[in-house]
Amino acid sequence: MKxxxxxxISELSPLLSQRQVSPVEVTESLLHRIAALNxxxxxxxxxxxxxxxxxxxxxxxxxxxxxxxxxxxIPLAIKDLLATCGLRTTCGSRILENYLPPYDATVCAxxxxxxxVILGKVNMDEFAMGSSTENSAFGxxxxxxxxxxxxxxxxxxxxxxxxADLCLASLGSDxxxxxxxxxxxxxxxGLKPTYGxxxxxxxxxxxxxLDQIGPIAKEVRDAALLMNAIAGYDNKDxxxxxxxxxxxxxxxxxxxxxxxxxxxxxxxxQGLNADVETAVKNAxxxxxxxxxxxxxxxxxxxxxxxAAYYVIAPAEASSNxxxxxxxxxxxxxxxxxxxxxxxxxxxxxxxxxxxxxxxLGTYALSAGYYDAYYRKASQVRTLIRRDFEAAFEKxxxxxxxxxxxxxxxxxxxxxxxxTMYLSDIFTISVNLAGIPAVSxxxxxxxxxxxxxxxxxxxxxxxxxxxQAAHAFEQATDFHRRKPQWCExxx
Amino acid sequence: xxxxxVIGLEVHAQLLTKSKIFCGCATTFGAPPNTxxxxxxxxxxxxxxxxxxxxxxxxxKMALATNCTVAPESVFARKNxxxxxxxxxxQISQYELPLAEHGYLDITVDSHSKRIGITRxxxxxxxxxxxxxxxxxxSFVDFNRTGVPLIEIxxxxxxxxxxxAVEYLKGLxxxxxxxxxxxxxxxxxxxxxxxNISLRxxxxxxxxxxTELKNMNSFRFVRxxxxxxxxxxxxxxxxxREIVQETRLWDAAKGQTFSMRGKxxxxxxxxxxxxxxxxxxxxAEWLESIRxxxxxxxxxxxxxxxxxxxxxxxxxEVLTSDKALAxxxxxxxxxxxxxxxxxxxxxxxxxxxxxxxxxxxxAVQVTPRALARLxxxxxxxxxxxxxxxxxxxxxxATGKDPEAIIKEKGLVQISDxxxxxxxxREIIAAHPKETADYRAGKxxxxxxxVGQLMKKTKGQANPKLANEIFQRLLSE
Numbered sequence: 001m002k003x004x005x006x007x008x009i010s011e012l013s014p015l016l017s018q019r020q021v022s023p024v025e026v027t028e029s030l031l032h033r034i035a036a037l038n039x040x041x042x043x044x045x046x047x048x049x050x051x052x053x054x055x056x057x058x059x060x061x062x063x064x065x066x067x068x069x070x071x072x073x074i075p076l077a078i079k080d081l082l083a084t085c086g087l088r089t090t091c092g093s094r095i096l097e098n099y100l101p102p103y104d105a106t107v108c109a110x111x112x113x114x115x116x117v118i119l120g121k122v123n124m125d126e127f128a129m130g131s132s133t134e135n136s137a138f139g140x141x142x143x144x145x146x147x148x149x150x151x152x153x154x155x156x157x158x159x160x161x162x163x164a165d166l167c168l169a170s171l172g173s174d175x176x177x178x179x180x181x182x183x184x185x186x187x188x189x190g191l192k193p194t195y196g197x198x199x200x201x202x203x204x205x206x207x208x209x210l211d212q213i214g215p216i217a218k219e220v221r222d223a224a225l226l227m228n229a230i231a232g233y234d235n236k237d238x239x240x241x242x243x244x245x246x247x248x249x250x251x252x253x254x255x256x257x258x259x260x261x262x263x264x265x266x267x268x269x270q271g272l273n274a275d276v277e278t279a280v281k282n283a284x285x286x287x288x289x290x291x292x293x294x295x296x297x298x299x300x301x302x303x304x305x306x307a308a309y310y311v312i313a314p315a316e317a318s319s320n321x322x323x324x325x326x327x328x329x330x331x332x333x334x335x336x337x338x339x340x341x342x343x344x345x346x347x348x349x350x351x352x353x354x355x356x357x358x359x360l361g362t363y364a365l366s367a368g369y370y371d372a373y374y375r376k377a378s379q380v381r382t383l384i385r386r387d388f389e390a391a392f393e394k395x396x397x398x399x400x401x402x403x404x405x406x407x408x409x410x411x412x413x414x415x416x417x418x419t420m421y422l423s424d425i426f427t428i429s430v431n432l433a434g435i436p437a438v439s440x441x442x443x444x445x446x447x448x449x450x451x452x453x454x455x456x457x458x459x460x461x462x463x464x465x466x467q468a469a470h471a472f473e474q475a476t477d478f479h480r481r482k483p484q485w486c487e488x489x490x
Numbered sequence: 491x492x493x494x495x496v497i498g499l500e501v502h503a504q505l506l507t508k509s510k511i512f513c514g515c516a517t518t519f520g521a522p523p524n525t526x527x528x529x530x531x532x533x534x535x536x537x538x539x540x541x542x543x544x545x546x547x548x549x550x551k552m553a554l555a556t557n558c559t560v561a562p563e564s565v566f567a568r569k570n571x572x573x574x575x576x577x578x579x580x581q582i583s584q585y586e587l588p589l590a591e592h593g594y595l596d597i598t599v600d601s602h603s604k605r606i607g608i609t610r611x612x613x614x615x616x617x618x619x620x621x622x623x624x625x626x627x628x629s630f631v632d633f634n635r636t637g638v639p640l641i642e643i644x645x646x647x648x649x650x651x652x653x654x655a656v657e658y659l660k661g662l663x664x665x666x667x668x669x670x671x672x673x674x675x676x677x678x679x680x681x682x683x684x685x686n687i688s689l690r691x692x693x694x695x696x697x698x699x700x701t702e703l704k705n706m707n708s709f710r711f712v713r714x715x716x717x718x719x720x721x722x723x724x725x726x727x728x729x730x731r732e733i734v735q736e737t738r739l740w741d742a743a744k745g746q747t748f749s750m751r752g753k754x755x756x757x758x759x760x761x762x763x764x765x766x767x768x769x770x771x772x773x774a775e776w777l778e779s780i781r782x783x784x785x786x787x788x789x790x791x792x793x794x795x796x797x798x799x800x801x802x803x804x805x806x807e808v809l810t811s812d813k814a815l816a817x818x819x820x821x822x823x824x825x826x827x828x829x830x831x832x833x834x835x836x837x838x839x840x841x842x843x844x845x846x847x848x849x850x851x852x853a854v855q856v857t858p859r860a861l862a863r864l865x866x867x868x869x870x871x872x873x874x875x876x877x878x879x880x881x882x883x884x885x886x887a888t889g890k891d892p893e894a895i896i897k898e899k900g901l902v903q904i905s906d907x908x909x910x911x912x913x914x915r916e917i918i919a920a921h922p923k924e925t926a927d928y929r930a931g932k933x934x935x936x937x938x939x940v941g942q943l944m945k946k947t948k949g950q951a952n953p954k955l956a957n958e959i960f961q962r963l964l965s966e
Binding site for chain 2: 081082083089091096099101102103105200201202203204205207208209235236237238239315316318319321322323325327328329338342362365366367370374
């Protein structure tokens with residue numbers, strides 16, 4: 001048998017239900033591993049040893065009574081912007097460094113109902129603003145494949161923890177690529193569901209109309225298992241879709257013969273790294289080899305996506321982050337009067353990227369600029385949605401790269417925010433259109449850094465994109481490879 | 491110089507829903523600070539608002555009652571500004587697409603009817619309350635009020651005098667009370683009024699520079715603040731000076747308005763559609779069911795009072811201009827079905843008490859049922875009308891039943907013929923001149939005899955009986 005921490009959920013779950021291993025044993029083994037290795041990659045901000053062991057014991061009792069589900073006793077990591085009752089939730093920010101939520105996010109409550117074990121909270125770009133996890137007040141996470149490289153972001157801690165076997169799977173959130181891009185950079189599977197598919201209640205908002213919670217996992221089947229637990233209507237979230245969630249395992253294992261796969265020509269242009277291009281084009285050949293039919297499609301408004309995103313997301317963020325004012329909770333830096341207290345608190349509490357986006361958004365919403373920026377960006381958003389609607393008339397899914405390059409080195413992105421913004425080019429349109437997309441490992445660069453294939457679907461098309469991703473995964477073994485750094489570390 | 495005032499009002503009304511607009515917290519007034527809060531109304535990280543359908547229903551009632559056109563789809567927007575009583579750093583309100591628009595309300599001032607346009611009615615959430623420490627430079631925040639549903643009713647600048655503004659405000663309040671969607675209490679702040687006012691030369695179509703007046707928490711203050719502001723602006727304009735566009739606060743103690751902030755300090759609220767909420771959809775069916783469920787409104791009730799009870803127009807309008815008064819009238823009628831008599835008593839005796847109390851009809855200690863019993867006593871001849879008025883005063887002062895007061899003070903009318911006859915004989919014997927006059931045909935002196943008997947019995951003699959007795963005795 002593999003070491004416990006190396007197992008996927010799908011591998012561990014039967015061992016738990018057959019009582020071959022106990023949840024406490026698994027949890028202890030992972031806590032031990034986190035204690036030994038976390039410092040080297042900085043995936044966890046907070047580890048909840050006592051809580052995790054208590055949950056593991058509860059899971060054990062459930063397993064004993066035969067009341068277990070597939071996630072009972074499974075140790076998971078949670079991105080540190082999902083509210084966990086009584087467990088510190090920092091959003092990667094100084095301003096919430098000691099914030100303890102008095103309630104659970106809907107997704108966390110659902111995972112607890114399933115008997116999952118929450119090991120702790122994982123690192124991220126402050127308030128999910130960034131693509132590298134370097135904007136965390138708690139230091140950058142490091143890529144397990146090469147610790148001089150970034151993990152991607154903003155859910156970098158979630159992806160790194162999965163890649164380094166510091167949890168079996170994790171939850172992240174994706175506003176402009178924040179699940180898919182770190183999943184791609186860390187060689188794991190990341191699913192960004194349809195907007196409204198997973199309740200946002202308890203997700204600390206960055207850009208409310210774009211944010212969506214999703215799983216990061218070692219394999220496609222695990223992502224589907226997590227979706228089975230977290231997807232579905234929630235009356236606490238007015239934007240959650242009143243559409244019943246299917247069993248996401250159902251389509252896995254079905255072949256993809258005759259499946260029409262659209263290849264958007266705008267996603268294979270200039271700026272695409274040669275290794276990424278090769279890996280993704282090989283992946284398309286693999287899909288073709290599995291019987292899929294390739295169709296060239298066009299998404300003509302792609303070039304406006306980044307600009308529209310960087311108006312809409314900061315605008316919403318400027319408003320969402322107004323509550324961190326030093327009055328009620330979190331950091332307060334005193335001042336001579338109220339206005340100074342606000343300014344001091346927010347200047348010292350927020351990092352530079354958050355301050356930059358709050359200012360961008362405040363400007364974009366200001367009187368006289370609203371029409372030119374926010375309204376125009378909303379119109380662009382409609383055009384991008386229509387691009388996808390038109391494309392999905394010709395095909396069932398789309399296949400594309402996730403990021404234009406493999407994981408850059410630490411520091412490269414911080415120095416140049418514009419390059420960082422542009423690196424979101426292949427992921428942002430999906431959020432603007434509200435559609436689902438999954439990143440699945442499809443190769444490695446010459447420097448041995450992972451590369452992901454992105455499969456996009458129409459609204460509520462998670463079953464078909466998971467089916468395609470699973471077929472691809474089963475036909476390849478990129479997901480089986482482990483970072484060199486992890487080998488021999490138990 | 492002659493000037494004409496142009497006045498528009500922005501009225502905020504707290505809705506009487508049991509729970510808040512975006513969470514399940516209670517809305518009761520006066521609970522200990524921060525006991526009616528939850529993560530949602532405290533705006534904790536990660537929470538989301540969910541719209542209370544009842545609040546929409548209440549707002550729709552007001553929209554229909556003020557003849558507005560209801561939008562099939564309206565949108566919540568965020569109004570962004572920093573203040574410690576605003577936990578999210580924005581207020582959820584409606585901006586570009588309000589719930590209802592283009593309504594009106596008819597008012598009567600000096601028996602002239604006038605139509606005041608209503609620009610829009612929209613839904614929003616209330617903010618919390620700051621409590622400043624009297625002893626230390628510290629403030630506290632009470633979030634109980636945060637998230638209590640409000641409607642904002644914005645009028646057209648159609649009012650020309652403070653009286654019109656007050657009548658319009660009273661009319662709105664009355665409708666809110668008829669609909670039972672707001673308690674209309676201006677002192678507690680469940681009904682708030684801001685005014686925009688500017689002056690211009692009569693006949694001019696252009697609007698002058700306006701000021702916005704705040705902090706007027708009674709009808710009287712609204713009138714006084716507008717009167718003051720008209721004087722202030724007129725004085726400035728007459729001297730050829732300009733009005734500064736600004737927000738001014740009414741100081742009731744000083745009887746003046748003071749500048750609070752100028753145009754350049756005005757907030758840029760950076761409104762944008764709230765991405766956490768979906769558009770409010772009101773279909774024809776929902777609207778129709780609300781329309782069907784609307785109670786009788788003031789104008790309809792006044793019409794009914796004329797046809798059903800035969801009241802004059804003026805009486806019907808006075809009685810229905812205050813829902814509590816009209817309810818009082820109709821409750822009283824159930825036990826004493828003589829509409830005109832009841833109306834007269836309410837409009838004279840009761841209204842006098844209402845004015846004395848200044849706290850509305852609920853503060854008057856005479857219940858409608860008790861008044862009905864008092865009127866019945868008069869009607870049956872057990873007490874005179876004159877005594878009834880003093881009994882009424884006593885009822886208002888003590889809250890006691892009329893029967894108890896009459897008994898206590900021995901005010902029961904004397905209808906004992908024998909007792910009255912004996913006293914009448916004494917009076918006749920003592921006034922031979924008047925007796926002779928009467929017998930000579932000057933029947934007018936009858937009043938004198940009855941008056942004497944009343945004096946002797948301290949008003950307790952049954953006047954009808956007294957008349958009969960004297961007629962009989964004097965004809966002997």
